[in-house]
Amino acid sequence: MTTEYKLRRGDGKRIVMTRAQIMEDLRAGTADAAELGSIPQLTEDELDKLADILTAPGRMVGVEEGMEVPVTHDIGTIRLDGDQGNSGVGIPASRLVGMMFHERALGADTMELGHIDYSFKPVKPIIAQEMQAMEVCQQNMIVPLLYGAMPNMGLYYTPDGPCENPGDLMKAFKIKEAQDSTMKAAEHLTRDMVWIMQRMMRSGADGVNFDTTAAAGDGDFYATLKAVKTLRQEFPEMFIEVGMAGELVLGMHGEVEYDGKLLAGLWPHEQVEMVAKAGASIFGPVVNTSTSRSSPWNLARAVTFVKAAVKASPIPCHVNMGMGVGGIPMFETPTIDAVSRASKAMVEVAGVDGI
Amino acid sequence: MTTADTAKIELFDAMTSVKKDRVLAAVKDARSVMKPTEIIDALAVGMQEVGTRFERGKLFLPHVISAADAMNAAVAVLDKDLPRDGAGKQLPSVVIGTIEGDVHDIGKTIVSTMLQCAGYDVHDLGRDVPSRTFLDTVKEHDARLVGMSALMTTTMRNQMEVIGLLKEEGLRPKVKVMVGGAPATQAWADKIGADGYGENASIAVRKANELLQVGEVTQ
Numbered sequence: 001m002t003t004e005y006k007l008r009r010g011d012g013k014r015i016v017m018t019r020a021q022i023m024e025d026l027r028a029g030t031a032d033a034a035e036l037g038s039i040p041q042l043t044e045d046e047l048d049k050l051a052d053i054l055t056a057p058g059r060m061v062g063v064e065e066g067m068e069v070p071v072t073h074d075i076g077t078i079r080l081d082g083d084q085g086n087s088g089v090g091i092p093a094s095r096l097v098g099m100m101f102h103e104r105a106l107g108a109d110t111m112e113l114g115h116i117d118y119s120f121k122p123v124k125p126i127i128a129q130e131m132q133a134m135e136v137c138q139q140n141m142i143v144p145l146l147y148g149a150m151p152n153m154g155l156y157y158t159p160d161g162p163c164e165n166p167g168d169l170m171k172a173f174k175i176k177e178a179q180d181s182t183m184k185a186a187e188h189l190t191r192d193m194v195w196i197m198q199r200m201m202r203s204g205a206d207g208v209n210f211d212t213t214a215a216a217g218d219g220d221f222y223a224t225l226k227a228v229k230t231l232r233q234e235f236p237e238m239f240i241e242v243g244m245a246g247e248l249v250l251g252m253h254g255e256v257e258y259d260g261k262l263l264a265g266l267w268p269h270e271q272v273e274m275v276a277k278a279g280a281s282i283f284g285p286v287v288n289t290s291t292s293r294s295s296p297w298n299l300a301r302a303v304t305f306v307k308a309a310v311k312a313s314p315i316p317c318h319v320n321m322g323m324g325v326g327g328i329p330m331f332e333t334p335t336i337d338a339v340s341r342a343s344k345a346m347v348e349v350a351g352v353d354g355i
Numbered sequence: 356m357t358t359a360d361t362a363k364i365e366l367f368d369a370m371t372s373v374k375k376d377r378v379l380a381a382v383k384d385a386r387s388v389m390k391p392t393e394i395i396d397a398l399a400v401g402m403q404e405v406g407t408r409f410e411r412g413k414l415f416l417p418h419v420i421s422a423a424d425a426m427n428a429a430v431a432v433l434d435k436d437l438p439r440d441g442a443g444k445q446l447p448s449v450v451i452g453t454i455e456g457d458v459h460d461i462g463k464t465i466v467s468t469m470l471q472c473a474g475y476d477v478h479d480l481g482r483d484v485p486s487r488t489f490l491d492t493v494k495e496h497d498a499r500l501v502g503m504s505a506l507m508t509t510t511m512r513n514q515m516e517v518i519g520l521l522k523e524e525g526l527r528p529k530v531k532v533m534v535g536g537a538p539a540t541q542a543w544a545d546k547i548g549a550d551g552y553g554e555n556a557s558i559a560v561r562k563a564n565e566l567l568q569v570g571e572v573t574q
Contacts, residue, residue, distance in 0.1 A: 167464030251415025
């Protein structure tokens with residue numbers, strides 16, 4: 001009788017597959033990424049290695065000795081305090097306590113201070129509080145401490161912001177007006193992100209993490225690249241991490257360019273070139289998980305994209321691994337079997353510099 | 356000299372260029388060698404290609420909308436020559452919105468726009484929409500489908516509430532329900548008794564067509 005292995009589907013459901021079925025899905029997954037991104041497929045040896053990782057008997061796996069990489073957490077500041085609604089565990093703890101736990105007990109190599117709203121715009125009215133929090137945290141912590149938030153350009157559109165919502169304009173076939181509104185929102189966003197980070201740097205921050213960049217599409221990406229460039233010029237030594245929102249930059253504007261390159265439709269290996277050129281220190285590639293496909297399909301696809309990004313990147317790549325990204329199922333609290341396997345694959349096959 | 360074959364190629368190329376002027380010029384040329392229904396069919400093939408390129412990240416939302424705008428303009432030009440039985444047939448009403456407590460609407464807007472481009476009568480309620488508003492709008496427009504988006508695990512449970520309200524009001528048998536958003540999955544749709552789930556905008560439109568038994572239209 002053929003041996004069967006317990007694996008996961010992209011929505012977290014348990015599935016059972018033979019090694020032959022796993023190999024078939026691995027090949028299909030890498031082929032999908034290769035076709036979409038015009039990048040090389042993984043080799044048969046690499047696919048065999050992924051199959052070995054997926055079928056390893058232990059409930060969780062780890063990287064080989066000597067291949068350890070730095071790890072960091074975006075939501076670490078509120079991971080303990082938050083409830084299940086934001087992936088926390090509901091233990092009352094301040095942001096400082098949350099970060100220090102990650103630094104001293106949970107093995108995080110860098111951390112970030114972030115506010116519960118976790119977007120740049122809502123930080124503006126509470127900047128004094130955030131500056132004070134950064135200063136106190138820096139006095140207590142050793143690991144590099146960044147300030148983290150999402151660019152989240154959607155907050156600059158009506159009804160939250162001053163710019164007309166491009167979605168509404170486009171539905172009325174007002175394409176030019178929608179594009180103009182996107183660029184106006186991008187100006188506001190760049191200005192706010194720079195303003196906030198100038199103040200956080202004065203409070204002792206080691207740098208910034210732009211988290212879920214390009215969530216609102218190519219305009220959001222453009223605004224972030226401009227902010228990176230401005231900050232790099234003003235603070236040559238600061239750490240700037242740019243993590244993406246998804247595998248593809250959505251073309252909500254469709255024609256916006258940065259440094260002569262169209263931003264819409266860029267895949268991770270193309271995104272990183274722009275991010276590095278703007279002056280970032282670390283790139284966080286994202287590959288989305290398909291909830292209807294198996295973990296072998298998703299993992300091979302994610303590793304293919306990330307491997308290409310690592311190869312193209314002149315700066316370290318710290319891959320995003322978590323709920324619904326990096327070959328990990330879309331699950332509120334992703335299971336350790338899936339998380340550890342996907343993470344090992346990213347380090348040992350894709351060659352990432354960190355997670 | 357324009358033949359039916361060359362006209363078809365130009366209609367396809369014009370549609371995939373997503374330029375309204377070029378589409379209208381192609382339609383004008385094609386009218387001498389093709390019937391209006393054949394011209395619309397040829398444009399629909401081009402529109403399908405636009406949808407495929409959107410799905411593959413080669414074309415983007417503004418391009419899809421420009422193509423839909425061009426398609427509408429072309430159909431308006433041809434309308435008076437179309438056989439009356441099927442001319443200008445409107446697809447069913449659809450109500451769509453991001454669920455109460457959730458302000459994320461970019462994904463929902465893409466789906467909403469794609470449904471509109473596919474010919475549905477879309478009533479987009481925006482974001483942070485109270486459950487009762489979904490119900491009232493369904494009644495007001497005699498909608499056949501409700502689409503609900505949620506980006507957060509904390510808000511997605513409100514999708515269940517709308518389904519409950521539709522049941523309470525006796526509307527559930529005639530109104531299909533689709534759910535979407537980052538944390539939504541087919542398993543979630545099954546769990547709360549929704550009829551469908553779309554992993555992306557293109558799949559959502561296909562799923563809506565299936566649920567409402569609408570043939571491939573301009574999508």
